[in-house]
Amino acid sequence: MSATIIDGKVYSGALTAKVAEEVAALVRDHAIKPGLAVILVGEDPASQIYVRSKNEQSLAAGMHSVTYRLPAETTEAEVIDLVRQLNFDRAIHGVLVQLPLPAQISEKRVLEALDPDKDVDGLTVTNAGRLASGLPALTPCTPLGCMIMLREAVGALAGKRAVVVGRSVLVGRPMAQLLIGADCTVTVAHSKTRDLPGLCREAEILVAAIGRPQMIRGDWVRPGAAVIDVGINRVPFSDPVKAAAGKTKVVGDVAFKEASEVAGWITPVPGGVGLMTVACLLQNTVTAARRIHGLE
Ligand code: NDP
Numbered sequence: 629m630s631a632t633i634i635d636g637k638v639y640s641g642a643l644t645a646k647v648a649e650e651v652a653a654l655v656r657d658h659a660i661k662p663g664l665a666v667i668l669v670g671e672d673p674a675s676q677i678y679v680r681s682k683n684e685q686s687l688a689a690g691m692h693s694v695t696y697r698l699p700a701e702t703t704e705a706e707v708i709d710l711v712r713q714l715n716f717d718r719a720i721h722g723v724l725v726q727l728p729l730p731a732q733i734s735e736k737r738v739l740e741a742l743d744p745d746k747d748v749d750g751l752t753v754t755n756a757g758r759l760a761s762g763l764p765a766l767t768p769c770t771p772l773g774c775m776i777m778l779r780e781a782v783g784a785l786a787g788k789r790a791v792v793v794g795r796s797v798l799v800g801r802p803m804a805q806l807l808i809g810a811d812c813t814v815t816v817a818h819s820k821t822r823d824l825p826g827l828c829r830e831a832e833i834l835v836a837a838i839g840r841p842q843m844i845r846g847d848w849v850r851p852g853a854a855v856i857d858v859g860i861n862r863v864p865f866s867d868p869v870k871a872a873a874g875k876t877k878v879v880g881d882v883a884f885k886e887a888s889e890v891a892g893w894i895t896p897v898p899g900g901v902g903l904m905t906v907a908c909l910l911q912n913t914v915t916a917a918r919r920i921h922g923l924e
Contacts, residue, residue, distance in 0.1 A: 722748030773904025794837030846886025
């Protein structure tokens with residue numbers, strides 16, 4: 629194996645520690661305790677785990693943290709009402725609505741109700757527009773985490789050829805904007821892209837945000853490239869005994885073993901990008917608190 633592993637545990641640990649120091653300084657110097665509110669509607673098991681982790685980690689960083697657990701049959705009007713209350717709650721600086729929402733609730737209308745200054749997931753049209761215009765924005769946590777790891781692991785990014793596979797509002801698009809902001813030359817690929825392997829082989833920075841287990845093979849990777857694997861895919865174990873027992877494991881969008889023999893840097897799954905996402909949520913909440921209080 630030749631690639632340097634970009635260890636999400638190391639980077640997220642460092643970022644969380646930095647956030648905790650920033651929280652302590654805000655409390656000490658300005659009597660401001662950054663506050664995060666998370667709204668969870670329904671019983672989705674993966675969402676339950678994410679939300680618990682967000683709550684625990686924000687409390688551990690010294691922040692104020694509230695989780696609203698609403699039943700699956702909650703109406704759109706009730707969620708929007710809660711969002712509006714939180715927009716005016718002075719103890720809350722960040723509001724996150726855990727996605728996906730149950731079918732009766734429009735994600736778009738809920739996000740429209742959210743104050744962009746408290747949109748710590750960076751999903752409102754206002755924050756997406758600010759990011760695309762190169763203005764200070766609250767940036768979606770996953771691409772923000774990818775960017776922090778890239779800058780710290782790889783160093784200078786200006787002029788590098790970057791390919792982002794995936795164009796979702798949550799990951800692919802903001803990732804491309806952040807790379808443009810770092811002076812990379814960026815191509816965004818998607819399901820209609822022709823000759824994806826050939827395009828990927830041009831990339832000095834390759835970001836995979838597809839949701840297809842191990843789709844990016846080793847021979848798609850340019851030697852020495854930085855490979856950031858955002859994918860989280862649950863697949864059955866190859867061991868037939870474990871598979872028969874219904875056990876699953878998590879893999880990324882990149883065939884890690886093959887790719888790590890060619891790449892210069894690579895993030896593992898699990899243990900890579902996923903860990904940075906919550907740390908960036910905490911960072912965004914501190915950023916929101918500073919801006920709301922005119923400190924930034
Ligand atoms: P989406 O399903 O919203 O987007 C997937 C993107 O991949 C789309 O743009 C789609 O293209 C593209 N795509 C799908 N199939 C192909 C293909 N065969 N060739 C090329 N492009 C393809 O997913 P997300 O962006 O929300 O998430 C992507 C992955 O990242 C998932 O595995 C998700 O679980 C994971 N994730 C991880 C996070 C973390 O914290 N680590 C956070 C968020 C997501 P098109 O637009 O044409 O349909």
